[in-house]
Amino acid sequence: MPSETSSFLGPLPIEDLYGSSARGGAAPDARGQHHRAARGSPRSHGSAGSRQAWDGSAGAGAGNRSSCCRPRAGVGVGHLQADFPSDVLDGPQVRATALRLTTELAALLRSRGQAARTVTVAVRMADRSELAKPRTLPMASAHTDDVRRVVYEVLDGFGLQRARIRRIALTAQAVDGAQAPTQLTFDPVREARVRAEPVIDALNRRYGPGTVGPAAVITAA
Structure with missing residues (x-):
């Protein structure tokens, strides 16, 4: 069924779709044609770059985590x-x-x-x-x-x-x-x-x- 196919394939990033290699999925991803989970979801999908962008927009990127949680020598x-x-x-x-x-x-x-x-x-x-x-x-x-x-x-x-x-x-x-x-x-x-x-x-x-x-x-x- 089309609805079942959409619900199954929709959450997947382009590079994970059948017949699409990581290299082939890089071009659409560069144009912003990728899928990310809903904002409230604790999971993030896509390439490392998109995960960093997502984390950065949410204020929880790697840079933010290291600056707020890095132990400081007293x-x-x-x-x-x-x-x-x-x-x-x-x-x-x-x-x-x-x-x-x-x-x-x-x-x-x-x-x-x-x-x-x-x-x-x-x-x-x-x-x-x-x-x-x-x-x-x-x-x-x-x-x-x-x-x-x-x-x-x-x-x-x-x-x-x-x-x-x-x-x-x-x-x-x-x-x-x-x-x-x-x-x-x-x-x-x-x-x-x-x-x-x-x-x-x-x-x-x-x-x-x-x-x-x-x-x-x-x-x-």
């Missing part, structure tokens, strides 16, 4: 600073404060499940001038020793022996901790400190920040 910022009650010279007090900020910053990153990729050290002088320098870690890390190492390197590079310092600030550009590689070392001291960090973090959460930390952050009153 980037966060951690910032801590300390102001001195009076101007101080670079020495034990400055280093103790830098170590305390480093310890708190690393703990903050671990609590967020992040790792520092770049750390910026900023120092404000008594005349309100400021020095700031970023330093990229060899590998993203939230371990205190790794962050402390780059902070001290920047401070040493400033050469602040005679400068009067009023403020120290640390800013970390952080990435998702899952992206941070696990570094295997043969340094038993570092490995012991890394294993102790979750315990220290738990104690500080329970009893208050700074309950457990490096002894070097304690300075004479």
Whole structure:
């Protein structure tokens, strides 16, 4: 019956009809002589080009799907600073404060499940001038020793022996901790400190920040 034939052949694209090759169906398809399913249908027929055009008109093309669903690497910022009650010279007090900020910053990153990729050290002088320098870690890390190492390197590079310092600030550009590689070392001291960090973090959460930390952050009153 003609109606049955139409209902059977109508939904098929031209290149799928009997006696029509893919090459032969390309010309009619280029002129727009092809069939597509009804707009409400979840299926799409025809060549890859027509499927892309259909998906694009519906706002669900491959480009749209990739832009809205592509996972984006999470980037966060951690910032801590300390102001001195009076101007101080670079020495034990400055280093103790830098170590305390480093310890708190690393703990903050671990609590967020992040790792520092770049750390910026900023120092404000008594005349309100400021020095700031970023330093990229060899590998993203939230371990205190790794962050402390780059902070001290920047401070040493400033050469602040005679400068009067009023403020120290640390800013970390952080990435998702899952992206941070696990570094295997043969340094038993570092490995012991890394294993102790979750315990220290738990104690500080329970009893208050700074309950457990490096002894070097304690300075004479």
